[in-house]
Amino acid sequence: IEKADHLVIENDFGRKALLWKSDFENQGDYFDVVRSILRYFKAYDMKARISIRSDVPVQAGLAGSTAVLSAVLAAVSTYLGYKFHKYHLAELNRIIELHYMKCQCGYQDAYMTTFGGLNYLDFRGKEYYKDLDREIYATVEPLHPFVDKLPFVVAHTGIKHHSGNFHKPLRERWLEGDRAAIEGYEEIASIAREGKKALINQDWDELAYLMNKNHQIQNSLADSGEQNLYMMKAAMENGALAAKLAGAGGGGTIIALTLEPEKTIQALKKAGAEEFVELAPEAEGVQVEAVEEGEFESFSVM
Numbered sequence: 001i002e003k004a005d006h007l008v009i010e011n012d013f014g015r016k017a018l019l020w021k022s023d024f025e026n027q028g029d030y031f032d033v034v035r036s037i038l039r040y041f042k043a044y045d046m047k048a049r050i051s052i053r054s055d056v057p058v059q060a061g062l063a064g065s066t067a068v069l070s071a072v073l074a075a076v077s078t079y080l081g082y083k084f085h086k087y088h089l090a091e092l093n094r095i096i097e098l099h100y101m102k103c104q105c106g107y108q109d110a111y112m113t114t115f116g117g118l119n120y121l122d123f124r125g126k127e128y129y130k131d132l133d134r135e136i137y138a139t140v141e142p143l144h145p146f147v148d149k150l151p152f153v154v155a156h157t158g159i160k161h162h163s164g165n166f167h168k169p170l171r172e173r174w175l176e177g178d179r180a181a182i183e184g185y186e187e188i189a190s191i192a193r194e195g196k197k198a199l200i201n202q203d204w205d206e207l208a209y210l211m212n213k214n215h216q217i218q219n220s221l222a223d224s225g226e227q228n229l230y231m232m233k234a235a236m237e238n239g240a241l242a243a244k245l246a247g248a249g250g251g252g253t254i255i256a257l258t259l260e261p262e263k264t265i266q267a268l269k270k271a272g273a274e275e276f277v278e279l280a281p282e283a284e285g286v287q288v289e290a291v292e293e294g295e296f297e298s299f300s301v302m
Helices: 032-041 062-081 086-100 108-115 163-175 179-200 204-221 227-238 261-270
Strands: 007-011 014-018 046-050 119-122 139-142 152-156 240-245 253-256 276-277 285-292 294-299
Touching: 007 032, 032 062, 046 062, 046 086, 062 086, 062 108, 062 285, 086 108, 086 227, 108 119, 108 261, 108 285, 119 152, 152 227, 152 261, 163 179, 179 204, 204 253, 227 240, 227 253, 253 261, 253 276
Parallel strands: 007 046
Antiparallel strands: 007 014, 119 139, 152 253, 152 276, 240 253, 285 294
């Protein structure tokens, strides 16, 4: 964020000047994340240039828009004189995503992009959305001090989709008391707790079993997408012990557990993978640095 004569947003897709209050309303483009943050703070008189860059593939189901939201939220709030800790930023992220962007993506993306790195996230007690002052904080447990090896390959298909479109029907099924949805996600939560132990113990066979079980449950609740399933099959036939969605489904991204990464990567390339995402288990999450007086740089490292 740099001082400017008027408010300007810049990203890889272009440049937008926000001169009138109507310019702050969502327009279904790649500037809506920033517009939503500015509306939340009612920062209609802000004079600055907000420049955004991202290394996350667009609409890959990898929380790319949430990472941008985390970084811009931290920078804008600091620029406006607020001092929020990471738990508050993560919850505020979810509030803006839900109420200002009209996107139902839950808590995981908000906490993941705010805290960064390899963490065990526990959202028990947060099954139903509450106002910001009534929300309890999630449990964030860093695991990177205990894990020195991550035998995973994350592959992106190149197919774009909107995560909120995938999550909303599942959320509605849960709220309506759909037994399959409720029991399925209760079991997935249990799998995550077991997976933490398997990961720390580097018990790859057990972790693979849990990942595949997770995929079976998820795919029974909502179709993972033809291309995703094709790439999972290719991975499993070429060295991978497990493969599952890494994003929201319907396109996007898969993650494979493999002890033969080169073999698995080559097979995934032949199956249509366009990009591979590097994991950063020790990443520090969202950070804000002062560039000059009154100017800030913020970034979310996942």
